[in-house]
Structures are given as C-alpha cells and as structure tokens.
Amino acid sequence: MTGTVTQDVVMSGAGRYILRSLGQADVLLDGRSVVWAARSAEELLWFLHAFPEGRYRHDILSQLWGLEDNTAAANRFRVALHRLRAALEWPDAVTEQGGRYRLHPELLEASDTYRLHQALRASRQSETLREREELLRQALASADGEYLPHLQGEWVEQARAQHRAAVVEGYLTLSELHCAARECPLAAQALVKAAQSDxxxxxxxxxxxxxxxxxxxxxxxxxxxxxxxxxxxxxxxxxxxxxxxxxxxxxxxxxxxxxxxxxxxxxxx
Known part of the structure; x- marks a missing residue:
C-alpha cells in the first residue's frame, strides 16, 4: 500500500494512519479523516485503543455498550467490527487471538498517546538533563487536550485519568528540570500547564x-x-x-x- 506519509506516522505497513485521541479525536487515512458508516464502529476503535492489551467480546459488549452477550448483541459486534475494518481499509486493523480482540500494534503506534508515553519512558531512562528535557518536550507536544472528549463512559474516564496523569508527570518533571537550571520563567510555565491539566x-x-x-x-x-x-x-x-x-x-x-x-x-x- 502507498499513500501520503508524514513524519508523525509510523513508517510501516500501517504507515497510512494517524490516530489523534487528545483534544479533538480523529483518524486519518492517507491524510484524510475517516468517515464512519456507524458510530458503533468508531466507538469500537477507541475502546480497543484504550485497552492495548485487548478485550474479550463479552467485555466489549458489557463495558462499551452495556449489553449482555446474546445473539443480537453478538451480531451488533460483528457488524461494528466489519465496518471498522472497512473504514480503515485494512482487514488486520483488529486482530483476534484466543477470543481476545486487539487493535493492530502498528495502529497503536500511530497514535498520539503512544508517542506521549514512549517519550515519557525514554525521558526517565535518559542520562543527561538536556536530553530528558527534549524528550519531555516531544512527549508534551502530542498532549493537546483531554483524551477522547466526545465520548462518555466509565471505561473512557479511566483511560482519560491515566493519560492526564502522564501529562501532569511530564509537566512537573519539566518544571523541575527548568528550576534546577535556574530557568525560572520556563519552570513557572510548566507548572501552570500541570495545574491546568489537573x-x-x-x-x-x-x-x-x-x-x-x-x-x-x-x-x-x-x-x-x-x-x-x-x-x-x-x-x-x-x-x-x-x-x-x-x-x-x-x-x-x-x-x-x-x-x-x-x-x-x-x-x-
């Protein structure tokens, strides 16, 4: 497959995609926003995005839609799954193993939250203060707004709190680095961002x-x-x-x- 590729996209077989979940949620395919045939397909995508380890069908039906795992609900799930794969033009966008459904790892890696957490992990392991600062800036550049603000539910609130905590950690650590370097205005700016986030x-x-x-x-x-x-x-x-x-x-x-x-x-x- 070929398509428009930007520096934000994972350079791989899934490199046609960008997933934006912080601020205004959007899924880009070849640089264009995906048009969903049904809201349930988009909801399924973001639910699986919130649980990278995957979920069983009965958990998806219960936690996402409040349904029991009966024949009618199973049919709804199959339709939503088919529409999700069709909208992304990729049969492997969602994989299934042992009854557990997951987003393809390369789709997860094309998301802003993946870049956020990856940069935060790298900053913790960095040996130099300036490298830590640069990695934190990269992480926080992807953190513009709440996680999936257009969705409601206990599952999204849990994921929202997790990502918010990561953003706050980044700003607090950045403020400490600036403070140690006597860069007072930048330290204050990072603290303001942390307080605004939480x-x-x-x-x-x-x-x-x-x-x-x-x-x-x-x-x-x-x-x-x-x-x-x-x-x-x-x-x-x-x-x-x-x-x-x-x-x-x-x-x-x-x-x-x-x-x-x-x-x-x-x-x-």
Missing part, C-alpha cells in the same frame, strides 16, 4: 508555583493564583488550603523572597 496535582506543587510566580512576575500574580486555588478547593473539594500554604501567601504578600534559588532578573527587551 488542579489537584498536590498542594506542594501549588506552593512551588506561587513561589515561581512571585519571582518571575510579581507578588500579585502569586497571590491571585493562591486565591483561585483556595476558591477551587472550597467549591470543588469542600476543603481549605494547608496552613503552610496560607503562611506562604502571607510571606509573599509581605514582599518576602520565598524562592530558594537566586532572584530571577528579567532580561530587558
């Missing part, structure tokens, strides 16, 4: 962000973040900030330097 990243990270903002912007930006965080805890969690966080806010209000590193001096433009 406001419940941990109060210690919000404290770090307050300190970063007080050094890279001003104390008013730091206190504004503290107030937003306090409002979020009250309205969404029914809790209040830790006493340490309140004390940190008071120190920043008083103009105290709260960062353990040398003061950041913005360069003149």
């Amino acid at each position: 406001p419940l990243i941990g109060e210690d990270h919000h404290q770090r962000l307050m300190a970063c903002l007080s050094m890279t912007r001003d104390r008013f930006a730091a206190i504004e973040h503290y107030r937003r965080y306090r409002h979020f805890l009250a309205s969404e969690v029914g809790d209040t900030p830790m006493h340490d966080t309140e004390l940190l806010a008071e120190r920043i209000k008083a103009g105290e330097r709260v960062c353990e590193h040398l003061p950041f001096t913005p360069q003149k433009t």
